Amino acid sequence: MTRVVAIVITAALSLSCKSPAPAADRGDAALAPTGPAASADAAPAGAELDAKLAFRRDGKDVATLTLAEMLARVPAEKFTAFDPYYARDKSWHAIPIAPLVRSVFGDDAKLRELDFVLIARDGYTIPLVGEKLLEPGGYIAFADADVPAWEPIGPQRAHPGPFYVVWSKDSQRSLETHPRPWQLVSVEIKPFETTYPHTFPRGASASAARGFRTFRAICIHCHAMNREGGRVGPELNVPQSIVEYRPEAQIRAYIRDPKTFRYGNMPAHPSLTDADLDDLISYFKAMKAQKHDTGS
Ligand code: HEC
Numbered sequence: 204m205t206r207v208v209a210i211v212i213t214a215a216l217s218l219s220c221k222s223p224a225p226a227a228d229r230g231d232a233a234l235a236p237t238g239p240a241a242s243a244d245a246a247p248a249g250a251e252l253d254a255k256l257a258f259r260r261d262g263k264d265v266a267t268l269t270l271a272e273m274l275a276r277v278p279a280e281k282f283t284a285f286d287p288y289y290a291r292d293k294s295w296h297a298i299p300i301a302p303l304v305r306s307v308f309g310d311d312a313k314l315r316e317l318d319f320v321l322i323a324r325d326g327y328t329i330p331l332v333g334e335k336l337l338e339p340g341g342y343i344a345f346a347d348a349d350v351p352a353w354e355p356i357g358p359q360r361a362h363p364g365p366f367y368v369v370w371s372k373d374s375q376r377s378l379e380t381h382p383r384p385w386q387l388v389s390v391e392i393k394p395f396e397t398t399y400p401h402t403f404p405r406g407a408s409a410s411a412a413r414g415f416r417t418f419r420a421i422c423i424h425c426h427a428m429n430r431e432g433g434r435v436g437p438e439l440n441v442p443q444s445i446v447e448y449r450p451e452a453q454i455r456a457y458i459r460d461p462k463t464f465r466y467g468n469m470p471a472h473p474s475l476t477d478a479d480l481d482d483l484i485s486y487f488k489a490m491k492a493q494k495h496d497t498g499s
């Protein structure tokens with residue numbers, strides 16, 4: 204089994220290196236196509252063929268696949284693209300997400316309309332609509348082609364493997380629209396209401412509902428609302444809502460261009476209109492009246 208898989212990897216890599224590999228790469232014996240005699244160690248350095256990724260639908264296991272099993276379903280590719288966490292180009296050995304997800308959940312056109320979540324080992328949960336997850340250019344990297352043992356990532360210098368979500372296109376560089384969880388452990392189909400039930404503005408105005416849609420699309424993977432959401436930025440509703448301790452004008456200006464206040468990791472949002480900011484403020488105000496704090 205491993206033998207066959209190793210050949211698949213080798214073949215896929217040699218086929219998918221569309222541009223000539225840099226000398227350093229070619230010198231990597233592990234990548235040289237060695238023909239039918241290839242053995243398990245033909246996998247790129249750093250790839251863990253036994254590492255598992257779970258696929259669930261509405262809380263039920265659909266499949267748990269090892270890297271070797273995923274590679275047997277979908278050929279790996281190698282590409283170089285800008286990575287915002289490393290702030291430079293990085294090269295990856297990676298499996299395209301769309302064919303992998305379709306091979307597990309079925310080639311159902313409706314997949315694009317469903318809500319997915321990507322879950323990292325530490326529980327970090329990133330909701331993504333199917334339309335985004337299945338975009339061409341989305342990949343699960345399983346080996347760092349530049350640094351055999353993977354290069355540490357993020358402020359905590361974490362090990363990104365065995366599975367790190369990456370995007371290959373220039374239009375997919377932004378972490379805001381194309382998040383990149385590392386140490387990915389599962390890909391799940393799960394309605395957003397189930398993932399984050401306390402982020403909905405119940406019975407709120409149309410403006411708050413629009414603000415929620417914006418928040419859900421571009422803020423929630425970094426910010427929690429009622430303890431549900433990302434942890435990159437601060438929680439925005441409990442114990443105090445952002446609209447309780449910051450003046451509205453300041454919140455608007457901060458969201459649009461945080462670096463005019465302080466240097467930090469919140470991206471600027473120059474494309475948000477005044478109306479979008481009105482809607483976000485309406486959403487924050489609606490949520491101020493719907494606090495839910497698990498206290499944990
Ligand atoms: C890539 C992650 C990320 C995204 C996306 C993001 N933020 Fe932030 N945000 C942060 C971080 C990190 C901070 C804290 C920054 C600092 O202290 O310098 C922050 C701070 C804030 C603050 C100030 C909180 C305070 O008490 O000072 C507000 C308000 C805010 N974000 C709102 C938003 C909104 C609204 C969106 C979506 C339009 C958004 N953020 C998108 C990471 C993010």
